[in-house]
Structures are given as C-alpha cells and as structure tokens.
Amino acid sequence: MSTLPDGDHGAGPVPARRLRVAVWKFASCDGCQLQLLDAVGRWPALLGRIEFVQFLEASSRVEPGPYDVGIVEGSVSTPQDVVRIREVRRQCRFLLTIGACATSGGIQALRNWGRVEDFVAAVYASPDTIEALATSTGIAEHVPVDFELRGCPVDTAQLADVLVALATGRTPRVPSTSVCAECKAAGVVCVAVTRGIPCLGPVTQAGCGALCPAHGRECFGCFGPAEATNLPALSAHYEATGTPRGRLLPLVRGICGWAPAFRAEAERLADAPGEPAP
Amino acid sequence: MSDDGAGSVRGIRTIAVGALSRVEGEGALRVRVVDGRAEIVEFNIYEPPRFFEKFLVGRPLAEVPDLVARICGICPVAYQLTACRALEKALVVEPDPAVAPLRRLLYCGEWIQSHALHVHLLHLPDFLGYESGFAMAADHPALVEAGFRMKALGNRVMEVVGGRAVHPVNVAVGGFHRWPEAAAVRGLVPDLERGLGDALELVSRVADLPFPTLAPEAEEVALAHPDEYPILEGRIASSAGLVADVDDFRAHFAERQVPWSTALHCLREPGGTPYRVGALARVNLCRDRLPPRAARAAAAAGLGRPERNPFRSIVARAVEIAAACEEGMALAAAWDRGTRGPCAALPARAGAGAHATEAPRGLLWHRYAFDAAGRIEAAAIVPPTSQNQARIEADLRAGLPEALAMDDAGATLRCEQLVRSYDPCISCATHFLTVRIDRP
Known part of the structure; x- marks a missing residue:
C-alpha cells in the first residue's frame, strides 16, 4: 500500500x-x-x-x-x-x-x-x-x-x-504515443478494422490503457490528440469505409474538441458537411 | 475555509467565509444578522455555468451517457443511467434482462465510493475537529484507512462493471458496450462482504457522534419502489403524501433562478416550498425496504423512525454504504451474462422521455426529446443539489439562533457543518458555496 x-x-x-x-x-x-x-x-x-x-x-x-x-x-x-x-x-x-x-x-x-x-x-x-x-x-x-x-x-x-x-526531480513517465499503440500492446481486437466502427485511437494520446476499445467500443478522444496526428487522413479512411461525415464531426468535436488538432479537423469537416448522419 | 474576515460593518456584524471547503465544487454562504435576526441566508453558487442542457442539443442520442457523465466526477453513473433509462423509455427499447441487475450493481458501487468519500474525508473532520481527512488520519488511522478501503471498493465495483471509476466507459443506451466477465463480477463478493463489515462498524461509530440539535419540519422526497430500496426505478414519493410518476415531475416541482446563484433552485409546487432529497430522505421514506443487515443497523443507530435532524444524515449515509454492499453481494453472486447481447439495437424514431433515479445526493431527473435521426432536440436535467439548495437555506435559518450564540469561528463552522450535511455537489448543480455572516 x-x-x-x-x-x-x-x-x-x-x-x-x-x-x-x-x-x-x-x-x-x-x-x-x-x-x-x-x-x-x-x-x-x-x-x-x-x-x-x-x-x-x-x-x-x-x-x-x-x-x-x-x-x-x-x-x-x-x-x-x-x-x-x-x-x-x-x-x-x-x-x-x-x-x-x-x-x-x-x-x-x-x-x-x-x-x-x-x-x-x-x-x-x-x-x-x-x-x-x-x-x-x-x-x-x-x-x-x-x-x-x-x-x-x-x-x-x-x-x-x-x-x-x-x-x-526526475522526468515524468508519461507516454506520447497513441491509444492505438496501447491497444495493440494489450492485444485488443481493433474495433475500426474488424467492425468498421470509427475510432479515434490512432490520433488520441495514450494513457488510458485503451479502455474503450477493450470494451468493444470506439475511443472518443478523452485524452486529447496525440503528439503527431493526421486527422484528415483518418477521416478520409472512415469516410471511404462507409462512415458518413455527419457521424465523424461530433466524434472529433467532443470532450477535447477545442484541442488544436481536433478543433482544426472538426472545422474542416463542418465546412464541407457531406451527407447528414443517419 | 478561506476566511474573508469577521467584524462590524456599519453596525451590522459580519462573519464571512470566502469559499466553503470539503464540498464538491464552488460556493459561498452569506448570512446577515440585523437586531439579532437572520435577514438573509443565501447560498452563492459561483460554480461557473457549463450549459450541458444547451450543448447536448444536436448531439447523437447514443453519446448522451458519455457526455452527461462529465456533469459530475463523483456521481457519473447517476447521470449516465438516468439518461439511458429516459432515452430507452422514449425509444421503447427493452435491454436484456441481465442489464438491470448489472446497472444496479454499478450504481451500488457509486453509492459506496461517493458516501465513503463524503463520510470520511469531507464530513467526519467536522465532528472530530480536524481541517481534513489527511489531518484526521494522524490520530484516527484505522478510521481513515477503512474510509479509503470502502472508497476503493466502490471504485473496484465501478471498474469491473463500468471499466473506470470516474466516467465509466461501458454504459450505453440499450445496455452495456460489453458484458463484464461473470467471474470478475462474482469475484467482487468477498470484497463487498468485507465492505459490509466496515460499513456496519461505521454506522455504530457515527451514530454516537455529538450532534447539534436541529429538527425543522421538512418535506422529504425520494423515489419509492414496492420491492426494493430505491435506486434506479420507482415513482416519486414525499413525506407529505405526494405520489407521482417521473413523467409528471414538472407538475409538482419547478426550478426558479435566484440572483445570488448559478444553480437553479428547485421547489415544490404549488406554493414554491423547499424540500429535502438524499440519503436521509431515502432512509426516512424507504427504511422498510433496506436489506436486512443494513435495516437492523439503521434501527440500532436510531433511524428506526423518521429522523428530523439534518446533521444526522452522516448516519444515513453510513447505513446506505452498508445497504449498497449487502445488495451488491447478492447482485454480484447471482449475476450472469444475458443471452440477447449486452446492448439492444436502437430503432430510428423520434421520441421524448423522462426518468429519475436516486443519485448518492438524491433524486436526479432527466428529460430528453430527439428527432427521427436520433439527434437531441431538448434536454432538461434537475440535479439533487439544486433541489436541496432552498432546504439548506431553510435549515440554516432554523439553526441560526443556536449558531449565532457562538463566537464567529464557532458560528461559521456550525453553518459549514450544516451545509456539508447535505453533501452538496456543486459541480452537479449544473446550472454552487462561501459562508458569509453579517451581524452587528
């Protein structure tokens, strides 16, 4: 203890x-x-x-x-x-x-x-x-x-x-990798690849231990954007695999929606709204 | 307590506390005494407004449990599950039968951790004369250790069922995202049994504390359910004889804005009178449905008949930790995963629905309306602290003559202690405290 x-x-x-x-x-x-x-x-x-x-x-x-x-x-x-x-x-x-x-x-x-x-x-x-x-x-x-x-x-x-x-007086041990890396390390089956669920794990800062994917659901970015991200590429992937833009926007504009990387992507998605969410 | 100072201003005696401590969130209390009478008692809730009801509009309904959890880090499950039930009723969705007992177990975990935190770290220091639980630990190590043990137990239940103690990730409209391992759920039983032992000891310990005397007439409101101690389901009942469906909440209760607070005051209608919700109200109204060992402990602690002294709410909270452990044991021992899948499919339809549950701090009411695309069109949330706020002010007025007979430091501490008796969750008061007494 x-x-x-x-x-x-x-x-x-x-x-x-x-x-x-x-x-x-x-x-x-x-x-x-x-x-x-x-x-x-x-x-x-x-x-x-x-x-x-x-x-x-x-x-x-x-x-x-x-x-x-x-x-x-x-x-x-x-x-x-x-x-x-x-x-x-x-x-x-x-x-x-x-x-x-x-x-x-x-x-x-x-x-x-x-x-x-x-x-x-x-x-x-x-x-x-x-x-x-x-x-x-x-x-x-x-x-x-x-x-x-x-x-x-x-x-x-x-x-x-x-x-x-x-x-x-030492440096804090806080990883700068993504939830995606934690998820792979934990051997969790990928919800995005296997079930087509749009997941923010690839672009979200590690630290939770990939809690949401381990519960069979999408990461919704509550640790904010990871150090290096490419959100437009991730959005393009999800759109190409059938997720409407109207579904991606609230995912990015969520708990850490005002963090610069998430904010920029939300604004890009909002400017060209595409088809509405089902 | 950050003391803004005591003194006399233009013939009016002033005792002031700038920011109330050991409450969740931010607020102040102001009392002004002229000619020996308390003229003003106002709670100044200065917790910044966060506008949940507004920014939920336009969001997909499936997100609501994750979003409303963020109203309160101490009782996120209350917000999540009230929202889930309101939305499920509106969607006419019936979750798998294994969902309801698992939700009740999760909610028991939240009661255990929230009450254990309040009793040991926030409220007991008042009675034993310490500034904090940390300071109390030096002289009462076993008591504080037991408190942290019960807090950790509640957290553990929430982690096994919900994935995380603060803002669980496993709660979904329609059920859960994933069934927990049945073995992990059953594995909670021995810990809950030890928690029950800790809680029963706590009940007898707090029952003998020196309580200030105060017994104002107060209407009390809680859910009532024919078969169970109220947590997740029931009709709204009061000590004045009200029995109402949760859908009819607005017909009997109304929120009013007061200029000194960012929390709305919720009052009984008609008449606009204060009322009490929370652990004491629940034990008073529903003690015949406490599980047997908790019921015996409540009776032995003097809660066998309605308790009018709000300071004794600490006993009610201890009884409810015992009740939640006792019930949790039964729920965890009997639980197995369902056959239909953890989460019911949600139909595409427009709808509206309301629900109420018993958050650790009392009745919590939600109502949502959504369109056919599943986007929230309107949200209304009435948290327990906005319901208790007017009752706290009324109790303060009732308790002031005795408090004001004390010196300034004593009077201030007494007022703070009374406010803390309600375990006000100011962050929850979505739309809360500093103590200031002005007197000649």
Whole structure:
C-alpha cells in the first residue's frame, strides 16, 4: 500500500522538505481532483513527498503562497477566471494542469462554436445575473503552464507518477504515443478494422490503457490528440469505409474538441458537411 | 475555509467565509444578522455555468451517457443511467434482462465510493475537529484507512462493471458496450462482504457522534419502489403524501433562478416550498425496504423512525454504504451474462422521455426529446443539489439562533457543518458555496 507507483518504497533520498502543493478548481466536474484523492488513497506514501497546503475539496486548510506546485483542474470560462488564473500562476513555482478541461477547455468548450448568449438564455430565465465568457479554454491559453496531464479523467497512476517525479526531480513517465499503440500492446481486437466502427485511437494520446476499445467500443478522444496526428487522413479512411461525415464531426468535436488538432479537423469537416448522419 | 474576515460593518456584524471547503465544487454562504435576526441566508453558487442542457442539443442520442457523465466526477453513473433509462423509455427499447441487475450493481458501487468519500474525508473532520481527512488520519488511522478501503471498493465495483471509476466507459443506451466477465463480477463478493463489515462498524461509530440539535419540519422526497430500496426505478414519493410518476415531475416541482446563484433552485409546487432529497430522505421514506443487515443497523443507530435532524444524515449515509454492499453481494453472486447481447439495437424514431433515479445526493431527473435521426432536440436535467439548495437555506435559518450564540469561528463552522450535511455537489448543480455572516 505504501509503495509509490514507481516502486519507490520511500527509501530513496529523503527530501529536505515536502513539496507544498496547492490545488485549484476552475470549470470542471471535480473528477480529476477525485483522482488525486484516489492517488493518495492508493499510495499514502505520496504524503511523505508532498503536502496539500490548499485543497479546498478535501481540506479546510488554506496556507498563503508561494507554492512549490500548483495543480489546476478545470477551464477558464468566466471573466473572474481570467484574473484568478494569473494570480494562481504568480503564486506557483511549477504549474501542473490536469484533465481535459484544464488542458483543452473540456466538454463545456462545445459552447465555443455557438453564441454564449444563446447558451445562457437556454438555461437561465434571467440571463443578466450569469457571467460567462464566450469561450471555455484551457489554462495554457492564458498563462504559461509547466506540465499538462491529459485525460477525462486523468489516470490516477500517471498523476501519482508526475507528483513523485516533481518531488524527486526526475522526468515524468508519461507516454506520447497513441491509444492505438496501447491497444495493440494489450492485444485488443481493433474495433475500426474488424467492425468498421470509427475510432479515434490512432490520433488520441495514450494513457488510458485503451479502455474503450477493450470494451468493444470506439475511443472518443478523452485524452486529447496525440503528439503527431493526421486527422484528415483518418477521416478520409472512415469516410471511404462507409462512415458518413455527419457521424465523424461530433466524434472529433467532443470532450477535447477545442484541442488544436481536433478543433482544426472538426472545422474542416463542418465546412464541407457531406451527407447528414443517419 | 478561506476566511474573508469577521467584524462590524456599519453596525451590522459580519462573519464571512470566502469559499466553503470539503464540498464538491464552488460556493459561498452569506448570512446577515440585523437586531439579532437572520435577514438573509443565501447560498452563492459561483460554480461557473457549463450549459450541458444547451450543448447536448444536436448531439447523437447514443453519446448522451458519455457526455452527461462529465456533469459530475463523483456521481457519473447517476447521470449516465438516468439518461439511458429516459432515452430507452422514449425509444421503447427493452435491454436484456441481465442489464438491470448489472446497472444496479454499478450504481451500488457509486453509492459506496461517493458516501465513503463524503463520510470520511469531507464530513467526519467536522465532528472530530480536524481541517481534513489527511489531518484526521494522524490520530484516527484505522478510521481513515477503512474510509479509503470502502472508497476503493466502490471504485473496484465501478471498474469491473463500468471499466473506470470516474466516467465509466461501458454504459450505453440499450445496455452495456460489453458484458463484464461473470467471474470478475462474482469475484467482487468477498470484497463487498468485507465492505459490509466496515460499513456496519461505521454506522455504530457515527451514530454516537455529538450532534447539534436541529429538527425543522421538512418535506422529504425520494423515489419509492414496492420491492426494493430505491435506486434506479420507482415513482416519486414525499413525506407529505405526494405520489407521482417521473413523467409528471414538472407538475409538482419547478426550478426558479435566484440572483445570488448559478444553480437553479428547485421547489415544490404549488406554493414554491423547499424540500429535502438524499440519503436521509431515502432512509426516512424507504427504511422498510433496506436489506436486512443494513435495516437492523439503521434501527440500532436510531433511524428506526423518521429522523428530523439534518446533521444526522452522516448516519444515513453510513447505513446506505452498508445497504449498497449487502445488495451488491447478492447482485454480484447471482449475476450472469444475458443471452440477447449486452446492448439492444436502437430503432430510428423520434421520441421524448423522462426518468429519475436516486443519485448518492438524491433524486436526479432527466428529460430528453430527439428527432427521427436520433439527434437531441431538448434536454432538461434537475440535479439533487439544486433541489436541496432552498432546504439548506431553510435549515440554516432554523439553526441560526443556536449558531449565532457562538463566537464567529464557532458560528461559521456550525453553518459549514450544516451545509456539508447535505453533501452538496456543486459541480452537479449544473446550472454552487462561501459562508458569509453579517451581524452587528
């Protein structure tokens, strides 16, 4: 239970002091903060390396900055967020953003293609008391970010690895390959090749362990685009094998739809809509 | 607690908490006391609005479970399965008979992890005098370890059935994407049995906590089902005698916007009165359908008759962890994969449908309309926290005289403790908290 995820039994060089970590939430579902709590539950030895000096979801403790590491969950979606994220950056030596919301605007970035006034009016009877920006965007669009950990939610083991890496001064072990590579390594039968299901595995960052294909379904890109992708070629392949463009567009314009590679492809598909979805 | 400070402003005494801690999401509470009377009690939910109901429009209905899961990382299954049932009813699709017990098991997993998190890490520190579960662990290691063990158990159930604890990937309109291995499901039984033991011990531990006294009259609302403790199916019932079909939710409940919150307030109609949903409401309304060992534990803990003290919801949550483990054992032991395939084919037709389930925090209601191409035309989601919000304000008003007799720090802590008794999930309040008390 107390062994750290990289096999470190805590016997390595004892840090002079624990990293002072602060956690902030912006627009999000809290799922990535929950993964952080689960990481501590799985590897209590983490608390020998780091201490949470501000983590409002889990603790009433609030210590003033500066902090060694700031962890941010959630996207920037209100005028206040824009101001707050600059203050957070100013307080943190190292800024780690976690999850689809913080790294690409999240599912709530689907508003970015509409008029925010319409979105407010659709949900609220008195829109004037609601303050929302026209867009929901990732943290790096506003302030410099030192490390982005992807996923909706982030993977608990990857998150623990990044924290241990920061505490011990090594590089985080986060792969830059695609879900497709993880899928092959796991020996999962390809849903795209064998069943003609359009799958984003070839263009999606690894880290989930090819969870969706292992459940017999398509990857829907919740870890965002992989480092090197060719989305137009993938779309062309799926279209040539019978998937209508109207089916591809919502797949690409999904949980990480505002990530640059997915966004560009969604806009290309939307400009030439082709036949509608069945 | 980030303290905005206490003091006197123009003859009005002020106690203020800037951002409420140990709740899921963001919000504030403001209390203003003039001449010894609490004038304003408002929840300021400043969780940024995320507009789920709007961006679902135009999306393929099959995507809805994956999208609405993202409303809440702590109770994604509640959102997924409420949506699946509403859409299946509208499509007139009947999943394989092996789907319903597997969904109930998945939902039990979510109750276990959500309640274990709230009881141990968010709520118990209030009673035992700690800033957090981490700090509590130094003096109560066995208690916190048991909490993490139950949390991990809930996660495990969700992983075996749903593929992942936060935002499961295996839930589909029509059933599941893939049947889990029956052996893996049955393999959960010993862990659930240990969880039941942990939970029964927890019930007796929390039953003896020092509770503030508060017993306001409150209407309570939960699903009611003739044969089972309510989770996935049932009619909407209340302590005031309401019995309604989920389709008729709008006839009895209405959402209203208040200027101090981005969460809509849902109230009982007619009359616009507050009501309570969640673990305490469920145990009060449906305790005769708790499984036997959980029912005996509830009775021994004093929940054998309606409990009016909202602070004692922590006991109800512990009872429900036991109930979910006990039921989960039976479900996992008996489950085998179906014969028709994990996911029913979805017909191409236009339709509309509503459904309600019992999320860990209470009644969750969804309604969807879609066109013949299967694209969502309208979506409405009423989460538990927007239903509880007005009730929390009413309880705060009822509890203020006792709280305000304390010093500022004590009064603030008491108010926060009451709010946390509702396990408010502010992220869920799709459309939530900071405590601020102004007094002379």
